[in-house]
Amino acid sequence: MTTSAASGPTAAASPAPTAPVGPVDSSRVPRYAGPATFARLPRIDEVGGRADVAVVGVPFDTGVSYRPGARFGGNAVREASRLLRPYNPAQDASPFDLAQVADAGDIAVNPFSIDEAVETVEGAADELLASGARLMTLGGDHTIALPLLRSVARRHGPVALVHFDAHLDTWDTYFGAAYTHGTPFRRAFEEGLLDTAALSHVGTRGPLYGKADLDEDARMGFGIVTSADVMRRGVDEVVQQLRERVGDRPLYVSVDIDVLDPAHAPGTGTPEAGGLTSRELLEILRGLADCHLVSADLVEVAPAYDHAEITSVAASHTAYELTTAMARQIAAGRTAGADGETG
Numbered sequence: 001m002t003t004s005a006a007s008g009p010t011a012a013a014s015p016a017p018t019a020p021v022g023p024v025d026s027s028r029v030p031r032y033a034g035p036a037t038f039a040r041l042p043r044i045d046e047v048g049g050r051a052d053v054a055v056v057g058v059p060f061d062t063g064v065s066y067r068p069g070a071r072f073g074g075n076a077v078r079e080a081s082r083l084l085r086p087y088n089p090a091q092d093a094s095p096f097d098l099a100q101v102a103d104a105g106d107i108a109v110n111p112f113s114i115d116e117a118v119e120t121v122e123g124a125a126d127e128l129l130a131s132g133a134r135l136m137t138l139g140g141d142h143t144i145a146l147p148l149l150r151s152v153a154r155r156h157g158p159v160a161l162v163h164f165d166a167h168l169d170t171w172d173t174y175f176g177a178a179y180t181h182g183t184p185f186r187r188a189f190e191e192g193l194l195d196t197a198a199l200s201h202v203g204t205r206g207p208l209y210g211k212a213d214l215d216e217d218a219r220m221g222f223g224i225v226t227s228a229d230v231m232r233r234g235v236d237e238v239v240q241q242l243r244e245r246v247g248d249r250p251l252y253v254s255v256d257i258d259v260l261d262p263a264h265a266p267g268t269g270t271p272e273a274g275g276l277t278s279r280e281l282l283e284i285l286r287g288l289a290d291c292h293l294v295s296a297d298l299v300e301v302a303p304a305y306d307h308a309e310i311t312s313v314a315a316s317h318t319a320y321e322l323t324t325a326m327a328r329q330i331a332a333g334r335t336a337g338a339d340g341e342t343g
Contacts, residue, residue, distance in 0.1 A: 021047050022096040023086060031082040036075065037103035038138070039084045039320065044102040052099035052330045053323055054133040057106040058121055061302075062114050063143030063181040065174055067269040073301030073312075074106060074138035076267075077319060080312035088324045090286050095320075095327035104128060114143065114179045122147035129155050129295075134326045136319055139299030141269070142169055142181035145254050146188055152295050153193040156250040159294065160198035161185070162242055164281065165256035166205055166227075166272040170217045181269075181300070189220045196221030198246050202238070202284065203227045203259035206272035227259075227275050235280055239287030246291050253288070253296040253322060255281075257315050265314055267306025278314040282321055289325035296322040 023040040037043060038055040057074030064070065087094045095101060107124040109117035121144050128135055129151055137148055142165075152159055163169070163185065170186045172178075178187065188194050199222045208214065217224070223245060230238050258268040261275035301315045 020100040036078045038078050039081045042102050044104040047100055047102050050131050051102035051133050053101040053326050054104040054128050055136045056104040057138045058140035058144045059106050060109045060117050061141045062111055063141045064269050069302035069304040070141045070300050072303050076301055076303035076312040077138050077315045080309050081316035084320050091289055091324045093324055093328050095324040098331035099327040118147045118179055122150050125151035135295040136323050137297040142184055142256055142299045146184040149188045149193045152252055156294055158195040160195050160246045160249040160251045162200050163254045164202045164259040166258045168217050195249055198249050200242055200245055203276045205274045230280055235283045239284055250294045251291045255298045255318055256300045258300055265311040267302050267311030268300050269302050285321045293325050
């Protein structure tokens with residue numbers, strides 16, 4: 001694996017410190033100064049080459065079908081994340097004290113070969129997961145969800161999936177190409193990576209190619225919560241439905257930022273009117289925070305179409321909520337293990 005901000009997840013280094021290394025102190029160094037790692041956290045090579053949660057970028061957008069530019073999304077999210085603070089009141093947690101979260105840099109993928117890029121992402125994800133990390137991946141386009149799911153399923157078996165997106169992303173091919181940003185979950189279903197009793201789309205809306213799109217999606221086992229459903233039923237009811245569907249299964253969360261209305265996320269490749277608000281997305285994620293979240297991705301931020309970092313700010317807070325949930329669960333698991341040892 002080649003990374004731009006780290007020497008790699010398996011680099012030889014001194015053992016990770018007992019207490020997590022947190023972000024740069026913003027009372028001493030202004031937020032706008034210094035390298036733009038996620039939330040101003042340490043690089044993974046600065047914490048011994050290992051992390052409990054690895055924030056990793058995939059600057060790849062060769063799989064897009066409309067606007068390009070998501071290859072720059074990860075670094076735009078990192079820049080916007082400078083304003084994040086270390087205590088998350090919504091989840092009553094200081095995630096960077098609970099677990100070692102580190103920026104693992106970018107996976108250097110081939111921009112001219114989708115097949116090779118998919119293989120590279122899968123191999124890099126395998127390395128990071130083998131080190132004991134959970135992944136918070138910053139895309140990049142949604143093509144990358146497939147290799148990430150391959151790696152996660154190799155470790156956990158078929159996983160539950162909550163997929164936030166304006167689109168289904170279960171189409172078969174585009175122009176004969178099997179690997180694109182509109183096909184990852186069709187391929188994941190075909191490869192047996194998903195627990196088909198626990199699959200949900202959230203925030204879908206807009207025109208389709210035909211009713212068969214919905215029929216095929218249902219055949220794969222997906223349930224759909226449209227953006228209109230969230231508006232009519234409310235966040236609490238939607239969260240309850242999702243939690244019941246996921247249960248205690250290992251959960252992978254995939255967030256396409258175009259799940260948000262273009263008013264909240266103009267900087268994306270395939271915007272659709274009538275989407276979620278950023279508040280609704282964040283509240284649903286907080287409602288899922290006690291589910292067994294094993295890894296997550298955030299994709300399709302295209303900063304060239306953004307205004308005043310609206311999209312990147314929403315994306316950075318989305319990644320922060322997911323990272324907080326994983327850190328809380330890691331800390332709780334350690335506490336439970338210690339109690340078992342002493343009991």
